[in-house]
Amino acid sequence: MAPEAASTSYRNGGAETVVLGSGPGGAVTACLLAEAGRDVLLVEEGPSLALGDTESFSRDEMRRKYRNGGVTVALGNPSIAYAEGRCLGGGSEVNSGLYHRTPPEVLDRWQTEFGLRDATEADLAPHFEACERDLNVSLLPAEAPPASLRLHSGAEHLGWRSIEVPRWYRYDAGGQARRQSMTETYLPRAVQAGCRIVPQTRARVIRREAGQFKIHCSQDTADGGQRQAEFVAKTLVVACGAVQTPALLRRSGIRDNIGRTLHFHPTIKVVARFPEVVNHAGMGVPVHQVKEFSPRIGLGCAISQPPHLALAMLDHPEALAEVLADWQHCAVYYAMTLGGAGSVTPLPVFADPLVRFGLSAGDMGDLATGLRRLCECLLAAGADLLFPTVRGLGPIACEADLAKIPPALSPGATSLMTIHAFSSCPMGEDAARTATDSFGRVRDVPGLRIADASILCSPPGVNPQGSVMAFARRNALALLEGRG
Amino acid sequence: MTPSFSAAVFALTYSIVRERCAGAEEGSTRLLNRVATYILGCHSRLPDFMRVPLRLATIGLDGSTLLTTGRPLHLLSHEERWRRIERWRASRFSPLRNVLRFYEGLAVFGWYGEVHEDGA
Numbered sequence: 001m002a003p004e005a006a007s008t009s010y011r012n013g014g015a016e017t018v019v020l021g022s023g024p025g026g027a028v029t030a031c032l033l034a035e036a037g038r039d040v041l042l043v044e045e046g047p048s049l050a051l052g053d054t055e056s057f058s059r060d061e062m063r064r065k066y067r068n069g070g071v072t073v074a075l076g077n078p079s080i081a082y083a084e085g086r087c088l089g090g091g092s093e094v095n096s097g098l099y100h101r102t103p104p105e106v107l108d109r110w111q112t113e114f115g116l117r118d119a120t121e122a123d124l125a126p127h128f129e130a131c132e133r134d135l136n137v138s139l140l141p142a143e144a145p146p147a148s149l150r151l152h153s154g155a156e157h158l159g160w161r162s163i164e165v166p167r168w169y170r171y172d173a174g175g176q177a178r179r180q181s182m183t184e185t186y187l188p189r190a191v192q193a194g195c196r197i198v199p200q201t202r203a204r205v206i207r208r209e210a211g212q213f214k215i216h217c218s219q220d221t222a223d224g225g226q227r228q229a230e231f232v233a234k235t236l237v238v239a240c241g242a243v244q245t246p247a248l249l250r251r252s253g254i255r256d257n258i259g260r261t262l263h264f265h266p267t268i269k270v271v272a273r274f275p276e277v278v279n280h281a282g283m284g285v286p287v288h289q290v291k292e293f294s295p296r297i298g299l300g301c302a303i304s305q306p307p308h309l310a311l312a313m314l315d316h317p318e319a320l321a322e323v324l325a326d327w328q329h330c331a332v333y334y335a336m337t338l339g340g341a342g343s344v345t346p347l348p349v350f351a352d353p354l355v356r357f358g359l360s361a362g363d364m365g366d367l368a369t370g371l372r373r374l375c376e377c378l379l380a381a382g383a384d385l386l387f388p389t390v391r392g393l394g395p396i397a398c399e400a401d402l403a404k405i406p407p408a409l410s411p412g413a414t415s416l417m418t419i420h421a422f423s424s425c426p427m428g429e430d431a432a433r434t435a436t437d438s439f440g441r442v443r444d445v446p447g448l449r450i451a452d453a454s455i456l457c458s459p460p461g462v463n464p465q466g467s468v469m470a471f472a473r474r475n476a477l478a479l480l481e482g483r484g
Numbered sequence: 485m486t487p488s489f490s491a492a493v494f495a496l497t498y499s500i501v502r503e504r505c506a507g508a509e510e511g512s513t514r515l516l517n518r519v520a521t522y523i524l525g526c527h528s529r530l531p532d533f534m535r536v537p538l539r540l541a542t543i544g545l546d547g548s549t550l551l552t553t554g555r556p557l558h559l560l561s562h563e564e565r566w567r568r569i570e571r572w573r574a575s576r577f578s579p580l581r582n583v584l585r586f587y588e589g590l591a592v593f594g595w596y597g598e599v600h601e602d603g604a
């Protein structure tokens with residue numbers, strides 16, 4: 001069940017602490033502050049929907065729980081399609097639940113390159129452990145989906161490291177799985193502890209006046225219209241996600257190192273066809289990932305229901321009908337990289353920010369290497385035809401065909417996507433390149449904090465929600481203890 | 485006889501799905517209409533700064549056949565329409581290719597969604 005939303009509009013209301021955005025960063029923060037007895041108001045742009053209100057990975061879910069119905073793009077050459085949740089619970093309501101801790105070598109890099117302090121593997125361990133307990137992070141109780149096992153067997157065949165990634169799911173006695181999203185975990189706890197939630201309310205701009213924040217919002221009304229609302233807070237935590245947080249802050253005149261270093265995990269896909277059945281209606285989330293080339297390149301298996309297969313076949317229209325007729329033998333796989341950088345710019349008049357992203361020749365080279373590795377792995381797994389999301393490339397049917405993959409993919413012919421955005425307001429002590437201190441406090445704006453994927457210093461190279469939650473927890477506790 | 489955004493979206497949907505997707509023969513009008521309606525819904529949810537340019541580009545495509553055929557794209561036969569779509573898809577002008585890709589992506593995603601998600 002979605003936690004009950006506040007029934008009053010709180011027009012001219014407020015709280016000691018207002019949290020903007022109820023994704024993993026905002027939900028963890030609001031919950032911990034409320035449980036510590038703080039007066040907390042959580043403002044969320046999207047609707048309050050329960051986990052079961054939409055079918056996972058369906059068009060209905062995209063329409064109701066994603067920003068812009070799931071059709072968002074970072075402009076560049078090539079442009080990158082990206083997706084964000086926009087509902088109570090944010091991305092946690094729509095994602096695959098694949099969990100990783102931040103790799104220790106990534107934390108080391110954040111320390112040396114950004115001056116991030118008190119964030120070693122040991123410092124973060126208690127926060128990861130707490131989140132893992134709260135979300136029941138665990139391995140599958142039964143066998144993984146066949147398409148996932150194929151990838152694993154290909155990697156094993158090549159002697160590459162491949163793991164089953166744990167997920168935040170609970171399983172009932174019958175083996176039925178339930179994703180432990182924010183509306184299932186931290187948000188009901190927050191409400192129980194007194195946190196008030198105001199959904200369908202978008203923060204447009206924030207102003208600091210007389211030692212407190214005024215948050216100017218647009219609120220959806222029952223008749224489909226909008227009205228203005230304003231909230232006041234002593235402490236303001238912004239957790240609107242890696243794209244919307246910098247958009248809001250920049251729109252509010254807060255710009256230092258904000259929104260200029262957006263990072264993604266640029267991802268290329270391949271549709272693989274196998275002689276045997278690897279896919280079925282309602283096939284769950286594939287859980288295996290190949291870690292042999294981590295963190296630079298990660299390989300995995302994606303949601304592979306027929307509509308997703310069709311979308312991944314867009315660069316091979318002549319084979320689309322044939323592949324879809326045989327869809328139980330086909331699945332979508334991906335190679336995920338780290339490269340490129342982008343920016344978020346609010347536009348005058350428009351509500352949606354302009355997102356731009358650039359990839360260098362080297363980044364296109366990494367994508368080509370990732371694609372080659374992925375194809376090698378799938379061929380080793382027994383695939384007989386591979387269709388990469390590159391116009392004019394493939395199909396690939398044997399080892400010799402791998403030579404068709406150029407050393408760097410052509411930007412004009414390559415289709416990329418991502419579901420991982422971060423680093424648009426990096427944290428650390430190096431004031432020249434970070435937006436906040438090591439605990440998410442925005443420089444020169446007392447009382448303002450960021451608690452979402454924006455503060456991750458650079459791409460973690462793994463699915464990011466575990467990192468977002470652990471840092472949100474660490475920073476919320478520091479706030480409560482009067483440390484950071 | 486005048487170019488129309490929604491008529492153009494319906495026409496593009498019909499052509500793309502009929503040409504690309506299995507099972508979209510005559511008689512699938514109800515499903516095709518649902519896919520086109522789905523695409524119109526997606527357009528209405530696009531980032532606000534993209535909505536108007538895409539709408540204008542679509543109306544432009546619809547009107548672009550007026551000069552040579554006297555009819556907007558949506559009133560051409562499927563064969564004539566598809567010839568033009570193929571030409572635009574292969575254009576060297578990337579914004580034009582992107583517009584076509586937007587419709588192609590949503591049309592195939594929408595079609596297989598209708599067929600498989602809804603068990604129609």
Ligand SMILES: Cc1cc2nc3c(=O)[nH]c(=O)nc-3n(C[C@H](O)[C@H](O)[C@H](O)COP(=O)(O)OP(=O)(O)OC[C@H]3O[C@@H](n4cnc5c(N)ncnc54)[C@H](O)[C@@H]3O)c2cc1C
Pocket residue numbers: 020021022023024025026043044045046083084085086087088089090091092094095096097098099100201202203204239240241242244245248419420421451452453454462463464465466468
């Ligand atoms: C399809 C998909 C699959 C994914 N799979 C995985 C996975 O398996 N594992 C993993 O680790 N990660 C995954 N991710 C990424 C993960 O979901 C995100 O990293 C995570 O949700 C980021 O949390 P966040 O708190 O930074 O922001 P978000 O989850 O984006 O939450 C931000 C919230 O703020 C709200 N908001 C935005 N602007 C405003 C505003 N102005 N006013 C009020 N509210 C606002 C939004 O509506 C949203 O609910 C996936 C993401 C997607 C989209």
